[in-house]
Amino acid sequence: MSILQVQNLNKQFGGLAALRNVNLEVEEGAVHAIIGPNGAGKSTLLNCFVGRLTPDTGTVMFDGGSLLGLAPHQINQAGVARVFQTPEIFADLTLLENVMIPTFARRDGAFRVKSWIRVDGERAVREKAEHLLEEVGLAEKKDETAGTLSRGDKRRLELAMCLVQEPRLLLLDEPTAGMSRADTNATIDLLKRIGERGITKIVIEHDMHVVFSLAHRISVLAQGTVIAEGAPAEIKGDERVQEAYLGGAHL
Numbered sequence: 001m002s003i004l005q006v007q008n009l010n011k012q013f014g015g016l017a018a019l020r021n022v023n024l025e026v027e028e029g030a031v032h033a034i035i036g037p038n039g040a041g042k043s044t045l046l047n048c049f050v051g052r053l054t055p056d057t058g059t060v061m062f063d064g065g066s067l068l069g070l071a072p073h074q075i076n077q078a079g080v081a082r083v084f085q086t087p088e089i090f091a092d093l094t095l096l097e098n099v100m101i102p103t104f105a106r107r108d109g110a111f112r113v114k115s116w117i118r119v120d121g122e123r124a125v126r127e128k129a130e131h132l133l134e135e136v137g138l139a140e141k142k143d144e145t146a147g148t149l150s151r152g153d154k155r156r157l158e159l160a161m162c163l164v165q166e167p168r169l170l171l172l173d174e175p176t177a178g179m180s181r182a183d184t185n186a187t188i189d190l191l192k193r194i195g196e197r198g199i200t201k202i203v204i205e206h207d208m209h210v211v212f213s214l215a216h217r218i219s220v221l222a223q224g225t226v227i228a229e230g231a232p233a234e235i236k237g238d239e240r241v242q243e244a245y246l247g248g249a250h251l
């Protein structure tokens, strides 16, 4: 069963067609990678899912309801969470506070978040946050200030901040960008473990090692349009993909 259905999505920036009749179906529980050369439209597509951009035409259905016209926080409340290329964390709060925030923000509105954390730690929320920090390998740093973390750790923290929301669909925009090979492999393992919870994931990624380690399905975008879609083995052997994606080099 598909959880996300995208039909005939078009987005124009001035004279540039960033998305051209994009169709996409994402199976519930799957890892669906979106790959393609620079400027292919991958981030534009993701931005249309989370309310940052409004497509000119087309539909985006999540779990039977349209996401179009919803504000980003409403899309988030519908069960869609996103990990950004540049982690969006609260640099001067501790890791634990960072992971507690999404729960409080949902319940009480962001403006009350800080006072809640200071005044009332609320044990259940704290314990859940601690558990998630352990899961992403940051338990020992829980009382450190988030701004001092390495880039890789910031991304792990942001992942914990997404998971605490218990999303049904997780959007990952280049989750291993800028990471060492060791950190990349640790992230692959982490994302595989998270996969055991059945959260559907859409991953934009340039690193083919990551793509082929994680993805069940792959859509290839080039110049704003989907030129191929299939299982990793099919995509690997697709000549159009080799040609368009890497100018004839092999994936």
Ligand SMILES: Nc1ncnc2c1ncn2[C@@H]1O[C@H](COP(=O)(O)OP(=O)(O)OP(=O)(O)O)[C@@H](O)[C@H]1O
Pocket: 013, 016, 018, 036, 037, 038, 039, 040, 041, 042, 043, 044, 045
């Ligand atoms: N806000 C914008 N205004 C004008 N043009 C834009 C805007 N955002 C993206 N574009 C253009 O739309 C096209 C698609 O960009 P997009 O960032 O979606 O590609 P991408 O596949 O994510 O690329 P990359 O892999 O480099 O991140 C590019 O030509 C880009 O320059």
